[in-house]
Amino acid sequence: MEFVGEIVPEDASEDEFAQSVELAVILWNLALLPDDRRGEILWRMGQRASRADDPFFTGRMHELVDLRRQRYGDDRRLVVDYRIENTKRGRILWVTSSDAGAAGTGGE
Numbered sequence: 001m002e003f004v005g006e007i008v009p010e011d012a013s014e015d016e017f018a019q020s021v022e023l024a025v026i027l028w029n030l031a032l033l034p035d036d037r038r039g040e041i042l043w044r045m046g047q048r049a050s051r052a053d054d055p056f057f058t059g060r061m062h063e064l065v066d067l068r069r070q071r072y073g074d075d076r077r078l079v080v081d082y083r084i085e086n087t088k089r090g091r092i093l094w095v096t097s098s099d100a101g102a103a104g105t106g107g108e
Contacts, residue, residue, distance in 0.1 A: 001093050003028060003072070006064060010090075018084060021093060025079045027061065031068040032078060032100045038065065076100040 009018035013051045026045075030038050042065065046058040077097035 003068060004093065006067060014086070017091065021082065021084060024064075025082055027064050027079050028068055028072075031065045031072075032076065068086075 004017075004021050004024045006017055007024055010022065030041055037070070042058065043059050045061060049057065060065050076099060078100045079095055081096040083094045085094060
């Protein structure tokens with residue numbers, strides 16, 4: 001949830017929050033890839049998002065991956081599934097993860 005908070009404010013709509021969680025999961029997992037593969041995938045994401053001409057979008061994606069690596073660099077878990085639950089106390093994010101080495105990311 002802390003990492004998702006870097007992408008979207010806590011008071012975001014359910015749709016905005018769900019989309020932000022999806023993006024956070026992708027970026028979280030991308031941070032586990034070698035630099036060359038990660039850069040290529042981030043570039044492709046920008047192209048597919050019709051934001052190829054928006055340097056802020058691409059730059060922000062790189063910043064978020066860098067933030068994940070700096071803040072949670074020792075965490076080698078790969079998110080394989082997640083679920084968002086809305087409760088009386090607020091949103092809860094349930095995550096299923098696997099060791100990145102076991103998942104075959106190749107490491108760095």
